[in-house]
Structures are given as C-alpha cells and as structure tokens.
Amino acid sequence: MFNNGWRKPSDVMSNYLDRIGAGWVLANPEVFNFDYIPAELVGRSDVQNELAAKFATLHSAEGSGRVVITGPVGCGKTVLARTFCRDIQRHLANKRNIRSVHVNCRNASTSMRVVQRILHELAPGHPDRGLSMGELLMSLRRILRKETSHMIVVLDEVDHMLRRSGDDLLYQLLRIDEDQSGKGTLSLILISQEQVLDVLETAVISRMGSTNHLRIQPYSSDGLEAIATQRAIDGLVPGTWSPEIIRLLAEKAAPTGDARRVIELLNAAVERCEFRQDDHSERRLTVEDIHLPLENSPTTLGSNLEHIDDLNSNAMLVLLSLCRRLTKQESMTTGDVEQLYAVVCEEYEQKMKSHTTVWKYLKEFEERQIITSRVATITGGRGRTTHLSMPHYLPKDLSSRLEMLLKKKFR
Numbered sequence: 243m244f245n246n247g248w249r250k251p252s253d254v255m256s257n258y259l260d261r262i263g264a265g266w267v268l269a270n271p272e273v274f275n276f277d278y279i280p281a282e283l284v285g286r287s288d289v290q291n292e293l294a295a296k297f298a299t300l301h302s303a304e305g306s307g308r309v310v311i312t313g314p315v316g317c318g319k320t321v322l323a324r325t326f327c328r329d330i331q332r333h334l335a336n337k338r339n340i341r342s343v344h345v346n347c348r349n350a351s352t353s354m355r356v357v358q359r360i361l362h363e364l365a366p367g368h369p370d371r372g373l374s375m376g377e378l379l380m381s382l383r384r385i386l387r388k389e390t391s392h393m394i395v396v397l398d399e400v401d402h403m404l405r406r407s408g409d410d411l412l413y414q415l416l417r418i419d420e421d422q423s424g425k426g427t428l429s430l431i432l433i434s435q436e437q438v439l440d441v442l443e444t445a446v447i448s449r450m451g452s453t454n455h456l457r458i459q460p461y462s463s464d465g466l467e468a469i470a471t472q473r474a475i476d477g478l479v480p481g482t483w484s485p486e487i488i489r490l491l492a493e494k495a496a497p498t499g500d501a502r503r504v505i506e507l508l509n510a511a512v513e514r515c516e517f518r519q520d521d522h523s524e525r526r527l528t529v530e531d532i533h534l535p536l537e538n539s540p541t542t543l544g545s546n547l548e549h550i551d552d553l554n555s556n557a558m559l560v561l562l563s564l565c566r567r568l569t570k571q572e573s574m575t576t577g578d579v580e581q582l583y584a585v586v587c588e589e590y591e592q593k594m595k596s597h598t599t600v601w602k603y604l605k606e607f608e609e610r611q612i613i614t615s616r617v618a619t620i621t622g623g624r625g626r627t628t629h630l631s632m633p634h635y636l637p638k639d640l641s642s643r644l645e646m647l648l649k650k651k652f653r
C-alpha cells in the first residue's frame with residue numbers, strides 16, 4: 243500500500259514531458275520568439291514606401307539616407323527597420339555592397355558602447371579595448387572605405403544613448419565622410435518611442451532633416467487582426483484556429499494598438515490550448531483559451547466582474563442573452579440579440595423592452611467596454627450588420643454572475 247500511485251521516476255518524467263514537442267496546435271514555435279522577423283510586414287505598405295523614399299539615392303555610389311522613426315510602443319518601428327535593411331541588401335545586391343548594423347541603445351547606452359558594437363559587427367575580430375572614440379571612428383571609416391561598402395546604422399531606442407552621452411556621436415557619424423573626397427559611406431536610422439521625443443529634441447530632428455521624420459501610428463484592430471492572422475498561418479497547425487477567434491484576439495488587444503500584445507495573446511491562447519489537450523479535447527482555440535491566460539495584465543479588464551452589478555434588471559437580461567451566445571461563439575449580430583433576448587425574457591417571465599431601449603443598452607455596454615461592436619458589410623449583399631463581441635470578459639463568467647444577480651432581483 244505504501245507503493246500506491248508510485249511509479250518509476252523515468253515514467254513520471256516521460257509523462258509530464260510528453261507535451262513537449264507534441265505540437266497539437268503549435269507547429270512552429272519560433273514564430274512567437276521575440277526576435278522573429280516575418281517574411282513580410284502586413285498592412286504597412288504606406289510606411290514602407292515612405293521609408294524607401296528617404297533612401298531613393300541608395301542605388302548610386304554616393305547615395306545615402308537618414309531618417310528618424312518615432313511611434314508608440316509596439317507599432318512596428320524595430321521590425322520596419324529590420325525588414326528594410328534585410329530587403330534593401332537583397333534588392334541592391336548587384337549594384338552596391340550594403341551592410342547594416344542594428345544597435346539597441348538600451349543595451350549599449352553610451353556612445354562608446356554603440357561605436358564598439360558597430361565596429362564589432364563590421365569586423366568581429368577588431369580590438370576595441372583601450373581605443374579612444376576618435377580612434378574607433380577612424381577604424382570604422384577605414385574599414386568601410388577599404389571594403390567599398392555602404393553601411394546602414396540603425397540606432398534603436400536611441401533616447402537611451404542620448405540621455406547618457408548626448409548627441410555628439412550622431413554628428414560624428416553623419417560627418418564620417420568629411421575627410422575624404424567621396425560621399426555616401428553611411429546611412430543613419432534613429433528609432434525612438436514617441437513619448438520620449440523630448441529627449442530627441444528638435445535639434446536632433448532638424449540635424450537629421452525635419453522632412454526625414456517618419457511618424458508611425460498605433461495599430462487599429464484591423465491591423466492587429468492582420469498581424470495575428472499572419473502569425474497563425476506561419477505558426478499554427480491548420481484547422482486549429484478560425485478567423486473569428488483571431489478577430490476576438492485583435493479586439494482584446496485593440497485598446498493598446500500594440501502588435502506585441504496581440505502576438506502575446508495568441509501565444510498564450512495557444513499555450514493554454516496545448517496544455518489542456520488530451521485524447522478527447524478539441525484541437526482548436528476556443529473563447530476560453532483566449533481569456534484565461536494573462537488575466538493579471540493591466541490591459542485586461544476582465545478580472546472585475548462586479549463592473550456589471552449596477553446595471554438595471556432589464557439591461558441585465560439583454561446582457562445575459564449576449565453572454566449565452568458568446569460563450570459558444572466569438573461574435574454575434576444585433577439580430578441575434580433580439581431573438582435571444584426574447585428567450586431570456588420568457589425564461590424570467592419579464593416583459594420585453596422596445597427595440598430602441600435594447601439598442602440603448604447595447605450602446606451603454608459598449609461605452610463601458612463590456613462589449614465591442616464592429617459594422618461589417620455583408621458580402622454579396624447591400625446591407626450592413628453590426629457584430630458584437632466580448633473581448634475583455636469570459637462570457638461564461640459574466641453569465642453566471644448575471645444569473646446570480648437576477649435570481650436575487652426576481653425572487
């Protein structure tokens with residue numbers, strides 16, 4: 243009896259490790275790595291065109307470009323610069339030898355460290371210890387000239403360096419050609435979040451050329467949907483996800499406009515779905531998978547179910563009808579609401595409120611961020627339908643609370 247439930251350690255090990263590499267849902271884990279660079283950016287062709295325009299002369303021997311990219315967190319600044327440097331090297335492969343170096347100034351926050359990183363990228367064995375800034379810059383110049391390469395230097399999160407070391411290095415880099423007859427040895431891309439723009443100062447921006455300031459907007463829910471769809475196609479087993487579940491994730495991340503957030507939410511949903519897999523479970527992301535993880539994150543409103551306690555009982559009946567449908571389905575139409583509301587009223591023996599009142603409740607739910615609405619044109623038809631979803635709450639939890647509250651009210 244002492245041995246009840248006891249198994250050889252190796253059995254236990256292999257059991258709990260079975261999940262690793264099982265990949266019921268996840269086909270390519272690297273798609274969710276923080277440094278994964280997609281084959282293409284989605285929905286950013288206008289920004290990409292604008293960036294390319296700043297480098298219009300790069301194909302010619304003396305051409306160079308400079309640009310300052312700013313925008314809120316997760317709007318794709320880093321990935322924009324990385325894909326640009328990757329693509330331009332291929333594009334000009336037969337015309338010019340282009341190299342690039344991407345330095346994150348949060349990790350290399352002094353101008354000395356930044357130059358060391360650049361040099362290290364160009365010539366990995368180059369000694370940098372004990373060399374002065376001037377000497378390092380001279381080496382940089384010499385190597386580039388010898389190789390007849392053009393170098394694109396990307397200083398990401400450049401505000402960290404500016405704060406520690408000022409903007410001197412920027413001027414040095416921009417003047418790298420001054421002692422020679424040639425031009426166009428180096429291009430410069432500076433990246434910073436919009437909120438820290440003051441550190442970048444007008445001086446830096448004007449030095450780079452105020453027309454070279456590229457401002458990026460946060461993503462809309464449509465943009466986030468496109469990004470999450472791309473990751474799902476690249477990373478997940480076909481048939482384990484639906485466009486509707488991706489839409490719901492996009493709406494959940496929409497208040498932030500942050501692409502990283504929607505990718506994290508998808509990753510967490512996938513982990514959750516993998517975790518609950520056994521021989522009988524559904525191999526598909528569900529509404530529950532997208533709500534349960536990351537509940538303590540600040541952008542998730544869902545933890546606070548009491549948020550609905552002050553609704554009047556008629557509004558509660560409407561909301562209950564929504565919750566019941568959204569437990570099984572990612573979104574529903576306003577037409578569905580009326581139908582289901584009728585059923586709920588019958589169940590609670592209450593008289594139905596008018597169409598206008600129901601509409602008013604729906605508006606109120608939206609204002610309070612209990613639901614999200616989206617107007618879509620019916621494909622092939624003329625009409626427009628309003629789709630409702632509940633990205634910040636698990637509908638099942640809300641409906642249990644509503645049933646409890648309604649029971650008290652109508653007892």
Ligand SMILES: Nc1ncnc2c1ncn2[C@@H]1O[C@H](COP(=O)(O)OP(=O)(O)OP(=O)(O)O)[C@@H](O)[C@H]1O
Binds near residue numbers: 278280
């Ligand atoms: N248009 C896009 N297409 C595909 N993936 C994208 C796109 N925009 C952003 N991403 C992805 O979203 C994540 C966040 O993007 P990125 O790191 O470029 O944002 P950022 O603006 O540099 O954020 P931060 O201000 O925090 O540095 C990355 O994983 C990136 O690959």
Ligand SMILES: [Mg+2]
Binds near residue numbers: 319320321398
């Ligand atoms: Mg970045």
